[in-house]
Amino acid sequence: xxxxxxxxxxxxxxxxxxxxxxxxxxxxxxxxxxxxxxxxxxxxxxxxxxxxxxxxxxxxxxxxxxxxxxxxxxxxxxxxxxxxxxxxxxxxxxxxxxxxxxxxxxxxxxxxxxxxxxxxxxxxxxxxxxxxxxxxxxxxxxxxxxxxxxxxxxxxxxxxxxxxxxxxxxxxxxxxxxxxxxxxxxxxxxxxxxxxxxxxxxxxxxxxxxxxxxxxxxxxxxxxxxxxxxxxxxxxxxxxxx
Amino acid sequence: xxxxxxxxxxxxxxxxxxxxxxxxxxxxxxxxxxxxxxxxxxxxxxxxxxxxxxxxxxxxxxxxxxxxxxxxxxxxxxxxxxxxxxxxxxxxxxxxxxxxxxxxxxxxxxxxxxxxxxxxxxxxxxxxxxxxxxxxxxxxxxxxxxxxxxxxxxxxxxxxxxxxxxxxxxxxxxxxxxxxxxxxxxxxxxxxxxxxxxxxxxxxxxxxxxxxxxxxxxxxxxxxxxxxxxxxxxxxxxxxxxxxxxxxxxxxxxxxxxxxxxxxxxxxxxxxxxxxxxxxxxxxxxxxxxxxxxxxxxxxxxxxxxxxxxxxxxxxxxxxxxx
Numbered sequence: 001x002x003x004x005x006x007x008x009x010x011x012x013x014x015x016x017x018x019x020x021x022x023x024x025x026x027x028x029x030x031x032x033x034x035x036x037x038x039x040x041x042x043x044x045x046x047x048x049x050x051x052x053x054x055x056x057x058x059x060x061x062x063x064x065x066x067x068x069x070x071x072x073x074x075x076x077x078x079x080x081x082x083x084x085x086x087x088x089x090x091x092x093x094x095x096x097x098x099x100x101x102x103x104x105x106x107x108x109x110x111x112x113x114x115x116x117x118x119x120x121x122x123x124x125x126x127x128x129x130x131x132x133x134x135x136x137x138x139x140x141x142x143x144x145x146x147x148x149x150x151x152x153x154x155x156x157x158x159x160x161x162x163x164x165x166x167x168x169x170x171x172x173x174x175x176x177x178x179x180x181x182x183x184x185x186x187x188x189x190x191x192x193x194x195x196x197x198x199x200x201x202x203x204x205x206x207x208x209x210x211x212x213x214x215x216x217x218x219x220x221x222x223x224x225x226x227x228x229x230x231x232x233x234x235x236x237x238x239x240x241x242x
Numbered sequence: 243x244x245x246x247x248x249x250x251x252x253x254x255x256x257x258x259x260x261x262x263x264x265x266x267x268x269x270x271x272x273x274x275x276x277x278x279x280x281x282x283x284x285x286x287x288x289x290x291x292x293x294x295x296x297x298x299x300x301x302x303x304x305x306x307x308x309x310x311x312x313x314x315x316x317x318x319x320x321x322x323x324x325x326x327x328x329x330x331x332x333x334x335x336x337x338x339x340x341x342x343x344x345x346x347x348x349x350x351x352x353x354x355x356x357x358x359x360x361x362x363x364x365x366x367x368x369x370x371x372x373x374x375x376x377x378x379x380x381x382x383x384x385x386x387x388x389x390x391x392x393x394x395x396x397x398x399x400x401x402x403x404x405x406x407x408x409x410x411x412x413x414x415x416x417x418x419x420x421x422x423x424x425x426x427x428x429x430x431x432x433x434x435x436x437x438x439x440x441x442x443x444x445x446x447x448x449x450x451x452x453x454x455x456x457x458x459x460x461x462x463x464x465x466x467x468x469x470x471x472x473x474x475x476x477x478x479x480x481x482x483x484x485x486x487x488x489x490x491x492x493x494x495x496x497x498x499x500x501x502x503x504x505x506x507x508x509x510x511x512x513x514x515x516x517x518x519x520x521x522x523x524x525x526x527x528x529x530x531x532x533x534x535x536x537x538x539x540x541x542x543x544x545x546x547x548x549x550x551x552x553x554x555x556x557x558x559x560x561x562x563x564x565x
Contacts, residue, residue: 073447088445090438092505093431101435102447104428114426152446 003028003191004049004080004160009058011044011215018044020215021058026160026191031182033206033223034195037235040212042195046162049193050082051075063159081153085164087145091138096124098137099151127154143174150181153190161185163194167201179205199228211235211242218242255499259514266518270525277528284407290520291413293487294513295468297494298420299461301512303364304495305437306454307504308357310350310461312368313491315375317484320346320469322379325388325479335395339470346466347459354455364458372488379481387478399474409471416464421509433457437504486537493540494519497547519543 002025011019019041026032036042047053049060051069060067062078069075072082089098096117105120106113124133132140137148146166153161163182167175175198182205185192196202202209202223209226211219211234218241219226219234226242233239271278296313303310320342327338353371356362390396399408424430435443436453444450472483498515500507522543526536 072445076447084442084445086442088439088442090435090442090505092434092438097431097435101431101443104431106428109426113428115428115431 002026003063005061006045006049007059007061009045009048009055009060011041011048011053011056017215019048019055019212022212022215022217024210024217024220026193028159028191029186029189030208031186031192031194031206033202033209034193034212035197035199035202035209035231035235036212039214040235041215042212043164045212046082046164046193046195049075049080049160049162051080076156079156079159080162081156081158081160082162083146083149083153083164083166085168087149089137089145089148092136094134094136095140095144095148095151096120096133098148099124099127099133099155101152103155123155124151127151141174142170143177146170146174146178147181150178150185153185158190160191160193163192163196165196166194167196167198175201199231203228213237256508256511256514259498259511259518263514263518263521266521266525270521270528274525274528277525282524282528284402286517286520286524287410288407289523290516291407291409292468292471293490293494293520294413294516295409295416295471296461296464296487296491297498297512297516298416298509299457299464300491301420301495301498301500301507301509302424302433302457303461304492304500304502305433305504305507306457307437307440308364308454308458309492309502310353310364310368310458311488311492312349312353312371312375313461313465314484314487314489315372315379316346316349316462316465317469317472317487318481319375319379320466321473321483322383322388322469322479322481324470324473325390326382328390328392329388329479335392342466342470343463346463349466350459350462351455353462354451354458357458358451358454376481383479383481385481387476387480389478390473391477396474396477399471400477409475412471417509417513424509429453429456434505437506489540489544490519490523493544493547496544502548 004026006022006024009019009022010017022041022045034042034045044053048055049069051072051074054070060069062080067078090101093101097120100120105116105123107116107119108114121133137145140148150161150163166178166182170178179201182192182194186205194202194206206223209219209221209223209231210217211231213235219231221242230239230242234242276282296317300310300313323345324338324342327333327341328335333341349371353364353367356367357364401408403411424433432443432448432453435448436450440450469484473479476483494515495507495512496502496515497518498507498511498513500511519540522540523536526539527533531539
């Protein structure tokens with residue numbers, strides 16, 4: 001059963017047709033790799049799902065209900081979380097503060113609500129055992145920063161997680177950590193949409209691969225029935241569709 | 243599990259500042275006759291307290307990457323406005339104070355709306371206010387002090403309680419509130435988040451504009467409060483008070499370790515910065531240095547503080563670079 005379903009989504013910016021009749025669905029516990037060249041419409045599609053943009057036409061349904069996301073909060077409230085390429089972390093805050101930003105746990109101090117640090121640190125630790133929740137993010141490696149950003153999605157018990165280029169700017173060892181995190185999300189029944197340029201990473205975790213070219217969906221098939229060579233050809237246009 | 247005691251860079255700055263503060267205290271104390279007297283300490287505390295009352299909220303403003311340079315004229319106008327309400331309109335003191343504080347909130351709201359809706363940098367808006375508020379205060383009072391006679395008000399708020407200036411007690415209370423806000427509340431965390439990475443804060447749903455407006459409103463309200471407290475001290479609404487106060491406030495905050503680029507800063511640092519600036523001003527007078535040269539020395543200090551800040555604090559401690 002699909003948790004998120006996009007039907008005939010189009011988006012144009014003035015004369016530019018960024019997306020053209022895209023149909024895509026995502027199942028719980030499924031990892032979908034979304035690929036395409038720069039300007040193919042990947043980011044636009046993610047931004048529509050996340051509520052940053054409104055589609056020009058087409059409909060989105062979430063858990064079989066038609067939904068309309070006017071702002072990012074609308075999507076978040078439904079359980080759709082985005083891990084942005086730049087991770088959207090505040091370097092001057094601790095890992096726990098970053099994870100709990102906008103969702104702080106408070107306790108009552110007299111009649112004043114104050115931050116409940118011990119509870120937030122504890123919950124942050126439950127989410128990632130290896131995470132140093134009291135450490136400031138600026139001290140962390142790229143992989144740890146990814147873990148913090150993904151930690152946010154775990155905190156909210158997201159049903160759909162969109163990852164924008166999660167392995168673009170980190171070392172090989174950290175890539176392995178991030179891919180492991182994605183597998184954990186999948187195991188917990190979260191639907192994951194991963195956008196990436198890095199073919200091996202996408203094939204390492206994805207159940208299904210979708211390819212966008214110039215705003216059109218040209219492929220949507222099981223990863224084990226495709227190959228990096230085929231996907232490359234689809235991205236460049238050497239193969240029309242598959 | 244053992245808790246590791248880590249000295250953070252911000253603590254390092256505070257420790258350094260504390261050492262500098264004590265050194266300055268000793269240097270002035272042993273090189274002049276009247277520095278180490280109760281009267282002089284009261285005087286230092288008093289001037290530090292007026293600056294501190296605005297410096298704590300200003301720390302928040304700087305952390306969110308904004309600035310308010312209209313403090314001095316806002317203080318002067320608030321005092322004049324307060325006396326006008328009391329003298330010309332015959333409002334009672336409490337009600338007049340309430341109106342002036344509300345006016346302060348409105349002023350900050352105006353600066354905040356100009357920043358968030360019209361995209362006018364706070365530096366520009368408050369620069370305009372800096373000129374306008376001083377000018378209007380001078381115009382409406384014709385440059386003369388408007389005297390008040392209410393003794394209880396003057397003696398209590400302009401005088402001493404339990405061995406310390408009343409304004410110092412108020413300042414310490416306000417310090418505690420801001421220290422608490424910065425460390426233990428959602429608002430405090432949000433202020434640091436906005437300064438650390440405004441784009442990220444916005445993208446995960448924080449109302450960045452609202453937080454900036456709140457910090458600016460609080461700061462202007464405290465400028466208004468200091469205006470009222472100055473009236474009690476000098477027994478009049480005076481259009482010339484608070485001259486250069488914005489400089490002392492911002493200097494104290496920056497010396498206290500807050501980065502002008504935002505993201506970094508503590509209330510303890512600001513408290514130390516406030517005491518440091520007040521002590522230097524006072525000590526230089528005891529050394530018999532010309533008041534005009536006093537300003538030169540303060541200028542050098544703020545410059546050095548920023549140099550130290552950008553080399554010690556900023557590199558390791560700042561927020562994300564991108565806006």
